[in-house]
Amino acid sequence: MLDRSSIEAALRGVIDPELGADIVELGMVKGIRMDGGDVTIDIALTIAACPMRDQIESDVVRKVTAMPGVDRVEVRIAAMNQEERSRLMDRARHRARENAASTQVSPLTRVIAVSSGKGGVGKSSLSVNLAAAIADQGFSVGLLDADIWGFSVPRMLGITEVRLQAGEDRRIVPVEVDGVHVVSTGLIVEDEQTALMWRGLMLSKALEQFLSDVAWPATLDYLVIDMPPGTGDIQMALARLLPQxxxxVVTTPQLAAQKVAARVADMARRSHMPVVGVVENMSGFTTDEGRHYTLFGAGGGQALADDLGVPLIGQIPLDPLVVEGGDEGHPVVRAHPGAPAATAIAETAKRLTELVPPAADETCTSRIAILAEQLAHLG
Ligand SMILES: Nc1ncnc2c1ncn2[C@@H]1O[C@H](COP(=O)(O)OP(=O)(O)O)[C@@H](O)[C@H]1O
Ligand SMILES: [Mg+2]
Structure with missing residues (x-):
């Protein structure tokens, strides 16, 4: 199950923040060794003492540790020689050209796709509320509704009048609500006719358009994606278009979640997207008198997290205010910040931004100098 190529694929999700390409493509991964669940990875940086080093190192550890079957990850860092550096610059320039043509999402933006094996578990409610909670932490946040036909984000955020417009460079400008930059087919589809046109479009193509034709703010710290249910085309397209x-994974507390778990884990493996953690939604109900009822069973979230070998990062109780917030277009974390579900979601958002910290914005001046020198040499 755990092999070199799957580790390499996970490492393709580690983006060098300065060069905007993944570390495998850049030739920075020099060796991968496995000994049972112990993995040793050799990384070559352009120069060894770079401030970016910490971020690349911790991203490598995070991505590989998240893989099933991995117990411990050791990263060994070395410096590149002259020849390796020129090769790296070639690849970085190639990537810069490709990026300009494909996605408008900055390689510095952390991308969190809220997924589950099935519908109705609360993906959209969580996406909307997590995006709002992350924005409330002071980060700049985008929210992409990738549920092309089953969109619910606009309604949940109360966007009823505004529609997406093209900006100066003819790219679509996200609609901003309370500090969250939103894109959804629900903000395009006006009538039956347009809806039919979208229906004819391949799902993966629609996602590609959302990534390439939208003027996402360059300073976006996080992009939260509300995924359609299941494990199909969109998931694979996402992994291809946004390697980071x-x-x-969202689940309900029923222990019978095992089948769903297997499907999600399989998709994550096939698409080489690491799982950050599991959120258990609709985890019981507490009455005003403090009586707790486990309406939909208990333990499913922890069981799924254990299965996937990732942390359980939140348990969100059943709370009618979540439904009300969704129906009225005011996410519960904003409308009722003291409600049980709201505090649980805000804590989950906090854990999420700790597990997936925003990309460092300091640049490595000495390293840039070296790269500039390289560029001058290469002409
Ligand atoms: N924690 C919760 N407590 C109460 N109702 C919830 C909770 N989470 C979601 N819901 C409700 O469950 C329904 C399905 O949620 P939704 O977010 O649309 O799921 P999905 O996007 O996975 O299909 C919605 O009516 C929503 O308001
Ligand atoms: Mg949904």
Whole structure:
């Protein structure tokens, strides 16, 4: 199950923040060794003492540790020689050209795809509320509704009048609500006719458009994606288009979640997207008198997290205010910040931004100098 190529695929999700390409493509991964669940990875940086080093190192550890079957990850860092550096610059320039043509999402943006094996578990409610909670932490946040036909984000955020418009460079400008930059087919589809046109479009193509034709703010710290249910085309397209994407898996507390778990784990493996953690939604109900009822069973979230070998990062109780917030277009974390579900979601968002910290914005000046020198040499 755990092999070199799957580790390499996971490492393709580690983006060098300065060069905007993944570390495998850049030739920075020099060796992968496995000994049972112990993995040793050799990384070559352009120069050894770079401030970016910490981020690359911790991203490598995070991505590989998240893989099933991995117990411990050791990263060994070395410096590149002259020849390796020129090769790296070639690849970085190639990637810069490709990026300009494909996605408008900055390689510095952390991408969190909220997924589950099935519908109705609360992906959209969580996506909307997590995005709002992350924005409330002071980060700049985008929210992409990738549920192309089953969109619910606009309604949940109360966007009823505004529609997406093209900006100066003819790219679509996300609609901003309370500090969250939103894109959804629900903000395009006006009538039956347009809806039919979208229906004819391949799902993966629609996602590609959302990534390439939208003027996402360059300073976006996080992009939260509300995924359609299941494990199909969109998931695979996401992994291809945004290699830095990571999954948050939503489940309900029923222990019978095993089948769903297997499907999500399989998709994560096939698409090489690491799972950051599991969120258990609709975890019981507490009355005003403090009586707790486990309406939909208990333990499913922890069981799924154990299965996937990732942390359980939140348990969100059943709370009628979540439904009300969704129906009225005011996410519960904003409308009722003291409600049980709201505090649980805010804590989950906090854990999420700790597990997936925003990309460092300091640049490595000495390293840039070296790269500039390289560029001058290469002409
Ligand atoms: N914690 C919760 N407590 C109560 N109702 C919830 C909770 N989470 C979601 N819901 C409700 O469950 C229904 C399905 O949620 P939704 O977010 O649309 O799921 P999905 O996107 O996975 O299909 C919605 O009516 C929503 O308001
Ligand atoms: Mg949904």
């Amino acid at each position: 994407a990571e999954l948050v």
